[in-house]
Amino acid sequence: MKYQSQAVAKPYFIAAIGLFIGQILFGLIMGLQYLWGDFLFPAIPFNVARMVHTNLLIVWLLFGFMGAAYYMIPEEAERELYSPKLAKLMFWVFLVAGALTVVSYLAVPYATLAKWSGNGLVATMGREFLEQPLYTKVGIVVVALVFLFNISMTLLAGRKTSISLVMILGLWGLAVFFLFSFYNPNNLVKDKYYWWWVVHLWVEGVWELILGAMLAFVLVKITGVDREVIEKWLYVIIAMTLITGIIGTGHHYFWIGTPAYWQWWGSIFSALEPIPFFMMTVFAFNMVNRRRREHPNKAATLWALGTGVMSFLGAGVWGFLHTLAPVNYYTHGSQITAAHGHMAFYGAYVMVVITMISYAMPLLRGREANSNRAQVLEMWSFWLMTIAMVFITLFLTAAGILQVWLQRISATPMSFMDTQDQLRLFYWLREFSGVIFAVGLVLYVISFFIKERKTANA
Amino acid sequence: MSGSFTKATARNIFYGGAAFFFLLFLALTFDSQQALPKRDNSQNLTPQVIRGKYLWETNDCIGCHTLLGEGAYFAPELGNVYKRRGPDFIKAWIKAQPTGTPGRRQMPNFHFNDQELDDLVQFFKYTNGINTNNWPPNIQG
Numbered sequence: 001m002k003y004q005s006q007a008v009a010k011p012y013f014i015a016a017i018g019l020f021i022g023q024i025l026f027g028l029i030m031g032l033q034y035l036w037g038d039f040l041f042p043a044i045p046f047n048v049a050r051m052v053h054t055n056l057l058i059v060w061l062l063f064g065f066m067g068a069a070y071y072m073i074p075e076e077a078e079r080e081l082y083s084p085k086l087a088k089l090m091f092w093v094f095l096v097a098g099a100l101t102v103v104s105y106l107a108v109p110y111a112t113l114a115k116w117s118g119n120g121l122v123a124t125m126g127r128e129f130l131e132q133p134l135y136t137k138v139g140i141v142v143v144a145l146v147f148l149f150n151i152s153m154t155l156l157a158g159r160k161t162s163i164s165l166v167m168i169l170g171l172w173g174l175a176v177f178f179l180f181s182f183y184n185p186n187n188l189v190k191d192k193y194y195w196w197w198v199v200h201l202w203v204e205g206v207w208e209l210i211l212g213a214m215l216a217f218v219l220v221k222i223t224g225v226d227r228e229v230i231e232k233w234l235y236v237i238i239a240m241t242l243i244t245g246i247i248g249t250g251h252h253y254f255w256i257g258t259p260a261y262w263q264w265w266g267s268i269f270s271a272l273e274p275i276p277f278f279m280m281t282v283f284a285f286n287m288v289n290r291r292r293r294e295h296p297n298k299a300a301t302l303w304a305l306g307t308g309v310m311s312f313l314g315a316g317v318w319g320f321l322h323t324l325a326p327v328n329y330y331t332h333g334s335q336i337t338a339a340h341g342h343m344a345f346y347g348a349y350v351m352v353v354i355t356m357i358s359y360a361m362p363l364l365r366g367r368e369a370n371s372n373r374a375q376v377l378e379m380w381s382f383w384l385m386t387i388a389m390v391f392i393t394l395f396l397t398a399a400g401i402l403q404v405w406l407q408r409i410s411a412t413p414m415s416f417m418d419t420q421d422q423l424r425l426f427y428w429l430r431e432f433s434g435v436i437f438a439v440g441l442v443l444y445v446i447s448f449f450i451k452e453r454k455t456a457n458a
Numbered sequence: 459m460s461g462s463f464t465k466a467t468a469r470n471i472f473y474g475g476a477a478f479f480f481l482l483f484l485a486l487t488f489d490s491q492q493a494l495p496k497r498d499n500s501q502n503l504t505p506q507v508i509r510g511k512y513l514w515e516t517n518d519c520i521g522c523h524t525l526l527g528e529g530a531y532f533a534p535e536l537g538n539v540y541k542r543r544g545p546d547f548i549k550a551w552i553k554a555q556p557t558g559t560p561g562r563r564q565m566p567n568f569h570f571n572d573q574e575l576d577d578l579v580q581f582f583k584y585t586n587g588i589n590t591n592n593w594p595p596n597i598q599g
């Protein structure tokens with residue numbers, strides 16, 4: 001750590017990991033509800049658990065991105081953060097707002113929450129991933145603006161590297177596209193059309209800039225490869241991201257009332273979206289192979305390589321699997337979608353945030369890298385979580401194929417609920433893999449508390 | 459990647475490509491908006507349908523169901539439920555929840571009055587009338 005003010009990143013990372021644990025807990029609850037439909041009913045209906053699961057995911061990734069920015073930007077700009085006080089204040093605002101939102105999901109019926117929170121004035125709630133009450137949405141915007149102000153001022157006054165420019169561009173894009181969550185027309189087709197401007201243009205657009213910048217930053221640090229080389233890669237990758245990904249939004253406009261020509265635009269451009277993810281993999285391996293130094297933080301290197309591979313698998317391969325219109329006609333809104341959603345979110349965004357935490361956290365705690373024992377445990381957690389996620393994806397894909405077959409292709413199509421009964425085996429296997437994932441997460445948390453062995457010091 | 463292909467070139471491709479394809483996307487969006495009235499059933503967007511959509515949202519139905527294939531995968535597709543089940547069944551079903559059948563997936567009771575049930579049914583009818591390019595493949599959704 002070169003600048004004192006980078007230390008504000010630490011609470012952000014800790015909060016991210018804390019909320020991650022909550023997310024997985026609710027994932028496991030839902031996995032059980034898939035098997036015992038009345039599990040925890042009516043205390044926690046499935047839709048409530050799902051809201052908690054997905055919103056916690058988004059919020060903790062945002063914590064991770066913000067922490068990453070607070071760590072990266074001063075170091076790149078070569079000056080202290082514009083205002084560490086604001087950063088600390090916004091941390092508490094965001095944490096309290098996030099916690100209150102989750103508690104209100106669990107404590108009050110959603111319709112009551114909508115009434116209390118003024119959804120009647122500006123109706124924004126009740127759409128997937130955007131379930132937050134109005135005041136939370138406004139809170140997200142306020143926190144984002146203050147945060148962006150803080151890091152932009154830092155950057156403006158300091159050295160402007162390509163990595164920090166791309167990071168800030170991605171973060172501004174994140175905030176700008178979130179504004180579409182306030183647009184909820186009565187016309188369902190338009191509602192859905194612009195809903196994707198948040199969801200798709202986030203994960204397959206501006207978030208990839210953030211992903212690329214974070215990965216590039218860590219690779220510069222751990223490999224010592226010339227910054228010029230790394231930044232050139234970064235630009236090529238994100239160029240491909242936006243060239244393919246913006247029009248690629250069309251892969252969500254096949255069956256929601258939009259004109260049929262989107263089947264061509266969406267299929268062709270989104271079929272090219274795996275390219276930047278593949279380049280990310282090649283990039284990570286290439287830089288590590290060409291390293292000019294042996295960084296003692298082996299765990300961070302592993303997470304960086306893992307991000308390259310798993311984002312390509314989850315977003316690139318599993319995305320491609322169902323992105324062509326004739327395939328998507330059958331797989332749309334099935335367990336295949338869930339399979340892809342899990343591996344893509346994990347492989348790209350979860351892993352890049354953990355990469356950054358893995359690299360920065362030891363430095364924030366006053367050492368270049370953790371002890372060997374701590375790193376070994378962290379690497380165990382890497383393999384457990386990653387392999388568990390591969391299996392979750394495989395089992396959901398199997399469930400999805402069977403579902404599509406029985407319910408949508410067969411000459412005597414089964415009803416949705418009858419089909420679900422046929423998929424129980426795979427739902428059991430998914431839940432079992434989920435438990436392994438949770439074990440990996442617990443080991444990950446423990447790895448932060450592993451001290452150097454006494455004998456090693458003596 | 460070396461030689462004459464410099465970082466500046468890469469950066470220009472990024473800015474140029476992003477700007478070009480974003481503008482193209484805006485143009486396609488504009489064209490889609492023009493084409494929508496023929497497809498989106500907006501002529502049937504009555505106050506009742508709008509109230510139904512509001513109920514759909516404020517009870518987070520999307521947290522279990524899909525609607526035109528988007529949402530959660532825990533409970534059946536409802537974009538075509540109007541055709542699959544018809545208005546009377548839909549109302550009776552919603553009123554009868556939860557079934558309480560042990561081990562079966564449970565849908566909460568939302569305590570809708572008769573007018574609200576009609577609003578929801580009209581919302582489903584409107585949704586069912588959207589031109590989805592023949593999705594879903596069959597009535598089961």
Ligand code: HEM
Nearest residue numbers: 203251270273315319320322323332333337341344345348
């Ligand atoms: C890291 C990047 C990505 C993430 C985090 C991600 C995540 C998701 C999620 C969560 C959904 C479900 C949305 C919903 O609930 O309706 C989804 C849908 C979809 N994704 Fe991705 N995705 C990524 C990249 C990609 C890529 C690169 C492709 C194509 C090559 C792709 C193709 C699709 C398609 C076709 C659907 C619609 C599935 C359906 O019709 O049900 N995704 N994605």
Ligand code: HEM
Nearest residue numbers: 027028030031337338341342345346350434437530531532
């Ligand atoms: C213990 C592991 C996990 C289990 C058992 C689990 C279970 C589930 C379940 C049952 C759903 C709802 C599917 C439906 O709508 O029917 C879901 C949705 C989702 N989960 Fe998880 N989850 C787990 C871990 C994760 C992780 C690690 C991530 C992120 C990397 C994640 C991201 C998501 C997303 C993005 C959705 C929405 C998917 C979509 O809309 O297609 N989950 N999860």
Ligand SMILES: [Fe+2]
Nearest residue numbers: 200204249251
């Ligand atoms: Fe997408």
